[in-house]
Amino acid sequence: MGKMIDKNYNPQDVEGRIYDEWVQQDTFAAGAGAKEGAESYCIPMPPPNVTGDLHVGHALTFTVQDMITRFERMRGKNVLWQPGTDHAGIATQMIVERKLMEQQLPSRREMGREKFLEKVWEWKEQSGGTIVSQLRRLGASADWSRERFTMDDGLSRAVIKVFTELHKQGLIYKDKRLVNWHPVLQTAISDLEVENIEINGHMWHLRYPIEGTDETIVVATTRPETMLGDTGVAVHPDDERYTHLVGKMVVLPLTGRKIPIVTDEHADPEQGSGAVKITPAHDFNDFEVGKRNDLEQINIFTADAKINDEAPEAYRGMDRFEARKKIVADLDAMGVLVEVEDKVISVPHDEKSKQVVIEPYLTDQWYVDAETLAKPALAAVKEGRTKFVPKNWENTYYAWMENIQPWCISRQLWWGHQIPAWYGPDGEYFVAEDEAEAQALADAHYGAPTPIKRDEDVLDTWFSSALWPFSTLGWPDKTPELETYYQTTTLVTGFDIIFFWVARMMMFGIHFMDEEPFENVYVHALVRDEHGQKMSKTKGNVIDPITLFDEYGADATRFTLAAMAAQGRDLKLAISRVEGYRNFVTKIWNASRFLEMNECVRVEGYDPTTVNSTLNKWILSRAAKTVAEVEKSLEAFRFNEAANAAYDFVWGTFCDWFVELAKPVFNGDDEALKAETRATAAFTLDQILKLLHPFMPFVTEELWAQTGQNGPAREKLLIVSEWPELGNLFDEAAEAEMGWMIDLITGIRSLRVEMNVNAGAKIPLVVVDASADTKARLATQDAMIKRLARVETIDFADEVPGESAQLVLGEATFAMPLAGVIDIAAEKERLNKELGKLDKEIDGVAKKLANEQFTSKAPAHVIDDQKQRKTDAEEKKARVEAALARLG
Numbered sequence: 001m002g003k004m005i006d007k008n009y010n011p012q013d014v015e016g017r018i019y020d021e022w023v024q025q026d027t028f029a030a031g032a033g034a035k036e037g038a039e040s041y042c043i044p045m046p047p048p049n050v051t052g053d054l055h056v057g058h059a060l061t062f063t064v065q066d067m068i069t070r071f072e073r074m075r076g077k078n079v080l081w082q083p084g085t086d087h088a089g090i091a092t093q094m095i096v097e098r099k100l101m102e103q104q105l106p107s108r109r110e111m112g113r114e115k116f117l118e119k120v121w122e123w124k125e126q127s128g129g130t131i132v133s134q135l136r137r138l139g140a141s142a143d144w145s146r147e148r149f150t151m152d153d154g155l156s157r158a159v160i161k162v163f164t165e166l167h168k169q170g171l172i173y174k175d176k177r178l179v180n181w182h183p184v185l186q187t188a189i190s191d192l193e194v195e196n197i198e199i200n201g202h203m204w205h206l207r208y209p210i211e212g213t214d215e216t217i218v219v220a221t222t223r224p225e226t227m228l229g230d231t232g233v234a235v236h237p238d239d240e241r242y243t244h245l246v247g248k249m250v251v252l253p254l255t256g257r258k259i260p261i262v263t264d265e266h267a268d269p270e271q272g273s274g275a276v277k278i279t280p281a282h283d284f285n286d287f288e289v290g291k292r293n294d295l296e297q298i299n300i301f302t303a304d305a306k307i308n309d310e311a312p313e314a315y316r317g318m319d320r321f322e323a324r325k326k327i328v329a330d331l332d333a334m335g336v337l338v339e340v341e342d343k344v345i346s347v348p349h350d351e352k353s354k355q356v357v358i359e360p361y362l363t364d365q366w367y368v369d370a371e372t373l374a375k376p377a378l379a380a381v382k383e384g385r386t387k388f389v390p391k392n393w394e395n396t397y398y399a400w401m402e403n404i405q406p407w408c409i410s411r412q413l414w415w416g417h418q419i420p421a422w423y424g425p426d427g428e429y430f431v432a433e434d435e436a437e438a439q440a441l442a443d444a445h446y447g448a449p450t451p452i453k454r455d456e457d458v459l460d461t462w463f464s465s466a467l468w469p470f471s472t473l474g475w476p477d478k479t480p481e482l483e484t485y486y487q488t489t490t491l492v493t494g495f496d497i498i499f500f501w502v503a504r505m506m507m508f509g510i511h512f513m514d515e516e517p518f519e520n521v522y523v524h525a526l527v528r529d530e531h532g533q534k535m536s537k538t539k540g541n542v543i544d545p546i547t548l549f550d551e552y553g554a555d556a557t558r559f560t561l562a563a564m565a566a567q568g569r570d571l572k573l574a575i576s577r578v579e580g581y582r583n584f585v586t587k588i589w590n591a592s593r594f595l596e597m598n599e600c601v602r603v604e605g606y607d608p609t610t611v612n613s614t615l616n617k618w619i620l621s622r623a624a625k626t627v628a629e630v631e632k633s634l635e636a637f638r639f640n641e642a643a644n645a646a647y648d649f650v651w652g653t654f655c656d657w658f659v660e661l662a663k664p665v666f667n668g669d670d671e672a673l674k675a676e677t678r679a680t681a682a683f684t685l686d687q688i689l690k691l692l693h694p695f696m697p698f699v700t701e702e703l704w705a706q707t708g709q710n711g712p713a714r715e716k717l718l719i720v721s722e723w724p725e726l727g728n729l730f731d732e733a734a735e736a737e738m739g740w741m742i743d744l745i746t747g748i749r750s751l752r753v754e755m756n757v758n759a760g761a762k763i764p765l766v767v768v769d770a771s772a773d774t775k776a777r778l779a780t781q782d783a784m785i786k787r788l789a790r791v792e793t794i795d796f797a798d799e800v801p802g803e804s805a806q807l808v809l810g811e812a813t814f815a816m817p818l819a820g821v822i823d824i825a826a827e828k829e830r831l832n833k834e835l836g837k838l839d840k841e842i843d844g845v846a847k848k849l850a851n852e853q854f855t856s857k858a859p860a861h862v863i864d865d866q867k868q869r870k871t872d873a874e875e876k877k878a879r880v881e882a883a884l885a886r887l888g
Helices: 011-024 056-074 089-102 108-127 130-138 153-168 224-229 284-293 320-334 370-382 393-402 435-446 461-465 480-485 495-513 545-552 554-564 575-597 614-635 639-666 671-692 697-707 732-754 772-780 782-789 824-850 852-857 860-886
Strands: 040-044 078-082 172-182 187-189 194-209 216-221 232-235 249-251 258-263 275-278 337-350 359-368 387-389 421-423 429-431 488-494 518-524 527-529 571-573 763-768 791-797 804-809 812-817
Touching: 011 130, 011 545, 011 554, 011 697, 040 056, 040 480, 056 078, 056 130, 056 488, 056 518, 056 527, 056 545, 056 554, 056 614, 078 480, 089 108, 130 545, 130 554, 153 172, 153 429, 153 461, 153 495, 172 284, 187 359, 194 224, 194 249, 194 320, 216 224, 216 275, 224 320, 232 284, 258 284, 275 284, 284 359, 320 337, 370 393, 370 495, 387 393, 393 495, 421 435, 429 435, 461 495, 488 495, 495 518, 545 554, 545 575, 554 571, 554 575, 554 639, 554 697, 571 575, 575 639, 575 671, 575 697, 614 639, 614 671, 614 732, 639 671, 639 782, 671 697, 732 772, 732 782, 732 804, 732 812, 772 782, 782 791, 824 852, 824 860
Parallel strands: 040 078, 040 488, 232 258, 387 518, 488 518, 527 571, 763 791
Antiparallel strands: 172 187, 172 359, 194 216, 194 337, 232 275, 249 258, 421 429, 763 812, 804 812
């Protein structure tokens, strides 16, 4: 024998070393391990924020991608998992601004754009590697030699090209519209960065006088300060209460401005008075009403949400919430305030800090004509060229794409892709790929050399990441990678960015490449805590994947996530599951060591189709079926089914039963059987290492190396070895026979436990009604059954002897006469006592569950616990009753 497998497996000592070896041997490179002329398989990695940290949601999405990558690589496909990171405009700029403040350095505006951007790049260099190094700890086998960053030169060039082309085609344009405005950062932000938070607020009812009459009209608002910008009052066209007032003018209190009463479907006769104030520059609905009715747009805020010069002097320069108090007081003094109603209202906040209230704000911004680009992207999914898995996410995609608004792509930030537009002195702009081209356009336009100034704004982060599937492959250059790997095969992502990212990649991919960016979009669920609660820092229930790697190893963490990744169901992550799968890693390690001690070594030229023993035919057949099942599940993105099939086979069938059943062979005298069983065990272990590799790459690669020290030399690392092909090894007869024997041994073992038979006692077995088939099996497997079920003798009889425990299997009844083995009377008494205890428990839990006070107050997981207790007790009761019945 050569070198022995180490006694213990310690992930901390192994994982880093193995990862380095994979990298050194270039096993992650595009096309590593691919067969000649193989079809390509490409996964574009959703770029994590460059300044981010790996959280448990990332751990799930990257584990899923790595499993697919390793599986398809072993199947010989030409695989590329394309990695990279995102510059995360707002998030990164906020972090760096906060750092400057903490270090008491000048602020962004004090140091100016150029100096500030130097600071951001510094911070990126410093912290940008964190998330990538954490992905490496997870075992991510992406082609890091091709790693991209959304602000690298190549991607920046792609962004400029896309912007200028779309502008030429009239699909990018400037417009004055309402945006979500962040008054602290002073930039437009996307809907994604807004979180509506319910707060206890007020509804102020105001009475506006109508010009030339003594009538008034009552409107209500949750933001009284916006009334300074009212330019109309709307009533429903069918609301007869107001028909006679339509077209008349309202005199707006505090300002004296005259504004018209108009009709619009937006006014709901059932709500309040049925009349609504219209402030087109400060409310998304009002903006549309204003457009339909040709109302003026008056913006009353400055960029930092103070009252501007459009308002009466008394309020100018006041903060919006200060102004609110003064305006309400002044309206009250005028007798215009009818009532103040307490009301829970939904207020838009900045999703990151949850502190800043976001204002709808009228500004000039750049927009993409998303409606035009959405049409082919919608058709692609409707016509099945791109498939969502699970399918129901298509509805989320449709809902957004069918009601798509112009996409605001400009941000008033400094960190990002600066917009390639230059302005002349009169505000005329020139879009060009660089300043020289813009200058030429400007000079031609003005007929003389004219100074121009670049647009200060940058593009929304999602703009550059929308190009990810083709920009990372080298577009706009016609690279071999673009030729080979576009269209990409599978995108793996979370449901929360279907519209912000997936939809936009679809729009841009089809527009610029004339083909959908991916065939499949696999949408994974959320990882919650073990009680199904969302993880959050405030709840203190966040599980950090790095801590899991440190404590249990990356393999156990990955396997847990895989085993729980059921389509469309959130994962409830309990640490106990990770511990359980760490035990699985240990189990495989120990089984490998046991086989090694019993001289199970791979044999050159071993042919699994020629084995003779039922035991060996059976384990090969089970392995072949498991490989087929895992393969089918992985192809269908049913990761939990794949992981559980592998687990059941490896732990339950191979480590427990096969190893157990092989022991007597290893200790026996039949040399030919021994040699065949050893070779089969070594061969099957190889198939297991391959089968588990996509899920648990580290321990399998380490065992591949250590078991490779004996027998023929390993040609290559496991990561680039071939996926098992065991198609022709199914053997129904062997499976039926071994399945029957395992059921018999298991049945006798549990009877012994239920009847309290001493573990060491050997007992007789009497078989009634056995067919010729069963008799033959009992003869073949006699030694095995006696050894594993601790049976002394096996006899046949015409009827069941008295005072026997019985087990029915197939056509036969197996009886264990217990008189003399146990004290029958004492056993009956013990079982009856047990019944009494179980009845009491079932009754107690039933009362609790029937109690309204308990069920209305207890958290869901506590109620589930109680229901489970009741089910468990009822099942146990049925077993005890059966045991009593057996004793007659």
